[in-house]
Amino acid sequence: MDRxxxxxxxxxxxxxxxxxxxxxxxxxxxxxVIAGFITLMAFTGIAALILIIIFxxxxxxxxxxxxxxxxxxxLSKMFLAQDVAPGKPPFRxxxxxxxxxxxxxxxxxxxxxxxxxxxxxxxxxxVFGALFAAxxxxxxxxxxxxxxxxxxxxxxxxxLGFFALMVMSTVVKEALGFDRPLNAMVAGLGLxxxxxxxxxxxxxxxxxxxxRSYREASLxxxxxxxxxxxxxxxxxxxxxxxxxxxxxxxxxxxxTMIVLMASGNADVISWSLGDSARSLSATIAAEMGEVVVGxxxxxxxxxxxxxxxxxxxxxxxxxxTWTKRVIRKLTGGAA
Amino acid sequence: xxxxxxxxxxxxxxALPLSAHAGNVTVKGSDTMVILGQRWAEEFMKKTPxxxxxxxxxxxxxxxxxxxxxxxxxxMSSREIKDAEKQKLRARYxxxxxxxxxxxxxxxxxxxxxxxxxxxxxxQLRSIYVGDVTNWKQLGGPDAPIIIYSRExxxxxxxxxxxxxxxxxxxxxxxxxxxxxxxxxxxxxKEKNSIGYGGAAYAKGIKELKIKKGNEDIAPTAENIxxxxxxxxxxxxxxxxxxxxxxxxxxxxxxxxxxxxxxxxKVGYFPVx
Numbered sequence: 001m002d003r004x005x006x007x008x009x010x011x012x013x014x015x016x017x018x019x020x021x022x023x024x025x026x027x028x029x030x031x032x033v034i035a036g037f038i039t040l041m042a043f044t045g046i047a048a049l050i051l052i053i054i055f056x057x058x059x060x061x062x063x064x065x066x067x068x069x070x071x072x073x074x075l076s077k078m079f080l081a082q083d084v085a086p087g088k089p090p091f092r093x094x095x096x097x098x099x100x101x102x103x104x105x106x107x108x109x110x111x112x113x114x115x116x117x118x119x120x121x122x123x124x125x126x127v128f129g130a131l132f133a134a135x136x137x138x139x140x141x142x143x144x145x146x147x148x149x150x151x152x153x154x155x156x157x158x159x160l161g162f163f164a165l166m167v168m169s170t171v172v173k174e175a176l177g178f179d180r181p182l183n184a185m186v187a188g189l190g191l192x193x194x195x196x197x198x199x200x201x202x203x204x205x206x207x208x209x210x211x212r213s214y215r216e217a218s219l220x221x222x223x224x225x226x227x228x229x230x231x232x233x234x235x236x237x238x239x240x241x242x243x244x245x246x247x248x249x250x251x252x253x254x255x256t257m258i259v260l261m262a263s264g265n266a267d268v269i270s271w272s273l274g275d276s277a278r279s280l281s282a283t284i285a286a287e288m289g290e291v292v293v294g295x296x297x298x299x300x301x302x303x304x305x306x307x308x309x310x311x312x313x314x315x316x317x318x319x320x321t322w323t324k325r326v327i328r329k330l331t332g333g334a335a
Numbered sequence: 336x337x338x339x340x341x342x343x344x345x346x347x348x349x350a351l352p353l354s355a356h357a358g359n360v361t362v363k364g365s366d367t368m369v370i371l372g373q374r375w376a377e378e379f380m381k382k383t384p385x386x387x388x389x390x391x392x393x394x395x396x397x398x399x400x401x402x403x404x405x406x407x408x409x410x411m412s413s414r415e416i417k418d419a420e421k422q423k424l425r426a427r428y429x430x431x432x433x434x435x436x437x438x439x440x441x442x443x444x445x446x447x448x449x450x451x452x453x454x455x456x457x458x459q460l461r462s463i464y465v466g467d468v469t470n471w472k473q474l475g476g477p478d479a480p481i482i483i484y485s486r487e488x489x490x491x492x493x494x495x496x497x498x499x500x501x502x503x504x505x506x507x508x509x510x511x512x513x514x515x516x517x518x519x520x521x522x523x524x525k526e527k528n529s530i531g532y533g534g535a536a537y538a539k540g541i542k543e544l545k546i547k548k549g550n551e552d553i554a555p556t557a558e559n560i561x562x563x564x565x566x567x568x569x570x571x572x573x574x575x576x577x578x579x580x581x582x583x584x585x586x587x588x589x590x591x592x593x594x595x596x597x598x599x600x601k602v603g604y605f606p607v608x
Contacts, residue, residue, distance in 0.1 A: 094505045096488040096497075101505065165518075170525065179480050181526050182511055261518075264511035265487070276511050286487040286514065289394050292419070 056309070059302035062294070069296035073102045093267035093278065095287070095297045102300055104307070106267040110184070110277035114259055117188020117273060118195060118252045123245055125192070126199025130241075133200075134207035135229040146204065153197035161261035164190030169262065178274035180264060185273040187263035191255055195248040202247055206240020207233060236330065239323040246319040250312045256281040280304050360582050362390045364398020364411030365491055367534065368571055371438060371602045372411055378598060379589045386582045395491045402574055403427060408583050410574040413440065413491035428576050435579075436570040437590050439605040440534055441560040442495055443567075444544040445520065447527040452476045454545035454552040457566060460500050463530060466507025471528065483510040484519050484531035492516070495569050496532055534603070560605045571604065 020028070063069045081090035082101065092101040129149065133142050168189060169181040176185065210233050218228040234241070256279075264276030265286065284301050291298045362372050369392035376388035393401075398410035403423045421431045444460060446452060452474055455463075462468040463481055472478045485506055486493040497503060513519050516533030523531040524540030545552035546566055559565035579587050589595050596606035 088505075089508050092505060092508060094488075096494065097505055098503050106508070166521075179528075180482055180511065182513075182522070260514065265513075266509050266511045268508040276509070278512075286512070287489050289397065289489045291489070292396060293400060 056302050056305045060299055060306045062299040063303050069299055072100055072296040073300050077102055078104045091269055095300060106269050107278055107280050107283055109269050111253060111279040113184040113273065113277045114187045114191060114263060114279055115252045117185060118191035119249060121189060121192040122195045122199055122248055126196045127203050127241055129200050130203035130207055131229055131234065133204055135233060149197050149200050157194055157255060157257040160190055160193050161258040164258060164262035180274065180276060182262060182264035182276060183274050184263060184277035187259045187277060190258040190262045191252050194255055194258060195251050198251055199244045199248040202244035203241045206237040210236045238326050242319055242323055246316060249315060253311060254281055254308060256285045260285055280308050358386045358582060360386060360388045360409065360586050361407045362388060362409040362411060363393060363401045363407040365395040365413040366392045367413045367440065367491055368411040371599065371604060374598045374602055375590050375595060379586055388586055394489060399574060402576060412572045412574055414494050416574055424576065430577055433575045433578055435573045435587060436607050437573050438571040438599045439560055439568055439607055440571055441555045441565055441568040442492060442532055443555045444530060444532045445523045445541040446530050446544055447523055448540055448542045449527045450476060454547045456547040457500060464501055464506055464510065465504050466509065479528040482526055482529035483507060484522050484529055485510040485512050487512045487514060492533060499567060557605050
């Protein structure tokens, strides 16, 4: 065969890779289908998130576009003191009223109170629990401790709320001498029950992931086990622990049932933990059932949802920048 | 995907009115009235098995909204229809709706059984709930702060108390809100300085307050509520778009018959007839 003929053949019959066996081709096809399916799943998740944000924002937007809603729930009515009547508090959340009062301030105070109590209790409990489990507990105990605490995460929040309402409220009232059985303290403690397992599990994973060589080096230099745990392992796991706290915070601020049942939900502005607290999320849950669809009150509840979303988003952002800084510090500022 | 969804929606839209006419009555609304409605439906269907009566709750507002958008024939409501809701009905159906009182319910105020106060005037209740009176001492009780329990603003009882006891004023900021009469009763039974309200309730640890009117103390008994002597009673309503006809009419006639009103008493409310 001369060169010309070969060229001819190359032009008419496209050069292809050696033919695949049917089995290999099937395998290739399967790979593609699976990859496509996984990609689809990932994008469904993202699409759902985006659709939710769009839907919530759209419903809340009516607050700023419709004249009736703008009159009834303007930004100044939501965030500034209102001069209602002499002797009456300037910030009220009474959306079902002849003159609706829609101040967000009592809701902010309430949310802050319950979330702060729960974080103050749950962060030390979760992080130190994790430190104990990862560094000091004998293996047997650790194998018992972990699943038991993780089991706590499986308790539905309505059950925790019921427990807080029926049991904890009386105990806390007696122990701390509060006037009211339902208050921010009880709700915060109930919330702590829900977020301790979250913080514990994620922190424990972060602590166990610290390389063994760190501990060996520290101990070899003469540090005690406690010094090793406190000054070497804990800082090395700091980004993970921070992530745990952010997850816990997100759960605490969004958690609804426990707060709804145990906090008393009064729209009072008071920093006392013995007083009631009305949280943002509980307000949505309590009022959404009866609200007239499309009314200013309805848009207002969605606006609360938008605010909750913004809070967690900003916190996540702050946490991730902080994590980056910690990692840079730990790696000796190389980056 | 879109086509499937679209045809589903169209299918539902076609199916709903059809099913509503095939010997079915849909009743929706007030959570206070759900049990009552379901008992009526059970008794009614025992007598006329050909007609299916479907009762669901959700709240008075939900029922009236369903009436407006045509997804229910009868709306149950523990409050009167609002003007805004009437206007929406008029805009869509050229009718302001038909109101039929079907039962009576008394709003009762409870205190802990250890509380020496047994009767209060409506005016005194108002001053407690708007926050003017904050200590039991001012009402002839012990020197202790008043713990106020209220309901969520989605509740029909909340609106009733606000309109009929508070004269439309706002609840005190310290009023704690609880989900449901049972939660209020439980909270009052546990806290000796508290006051709460709800439907007629029979529970340990609480005491029903009598209402002082003139020099008479009126207890929230069946007799006093039926005759309208007890000042804090309310009607429970059925609302329809137009004059009842067909199966809906037979169902409502049954509810108002002596047999239907006997069901009312059995469920714990009070008959209108």
